Amino acid sequence: MRTVPWARASVPAAVLLAAVQTAQALLLRAEAAYLSVPLALAAALGLAAAARLCRHRCFTARSALGMLAVLALLGEGLLVVLGLPGVGHTVARIGLPVTASAAMLGAVGVLVALHRDRRATPRTAP
Numbered sequence: 328m329r330t331v332p333w334a335r336a337s338v339p340a341a342v343l344l345a346a347v348q349t350a351q352a353l354l355l356r357a358e359a360a361y362l363s364v365p366l367a368l369a370a371a372l373g374l375a376a377a378a379r380l381c382r383h384r385c386f387t388a389r390s391a392l393g394m395l396a397v398l399a400l401l402g403e404g405l406l407v408v409l410g411l412p413g414v415g416h417t418v419a420r421i422g423l424p425v426t427a428s429a430a431m432l433g434a435v436g437v438l439v440a441l442h443r444d445r446r447a448t449p450r451t452a453p
Contacts, residue, residue, distance in 0.1 A: 337436030338381045340429075341392050344399065345373030347429040351422055359411060369395055373433075389437050396433035399426050 352366035373395050379388035403426045405411075 337389070337392070337433075338377050340432040340436035341373050341377035341380060344392075344396060344429045344433040345370040345377065347426055348373060348399065351426065354422075362411070369399065389441060392433055393437045396430040396437065399430040399433075403427060403430075 348366050348370035352363040352370065355366065356363045372391060376388045376392040376395065379385060380392065403423045407423050
């Protein structure tokens with residue numbers, strides 16, 4: 328199957344999302360160590376999904392990456408609205424735009440990757 332040119336953007340978007348999750352895990356390690364473990368696991372899941380998406384372009388990798396992007400946005404929204412124990416306001420203000428933009432890039436990349444190439448599907452003669 329031929330790859331749509333825009334579908335190649337999903338792999339760098341997944342790596343960007345994993346890098347942002349890793350950076351947040353390192354920044355939150357001093358203030359709230361309990362959050363660094365799920366963030367590191369999310370980064371590992373993002374890298375694994377990016378590697379699988381690069382090799383196989385399978386539905387499992389696209390759905391895992393989509394869920395990771397949605398959960399990152401949900402987590403950042405909850406952090407800003409409700410706050411978490413041990414996390415200062417500066418981390419919440421800095422973390423939301425960075426993670427939201429990375430997650431949106433990941434979601435856009437996944438949606439583009441889900442788009443099928445019309446030339447790859449067999450056509451029937453009229």
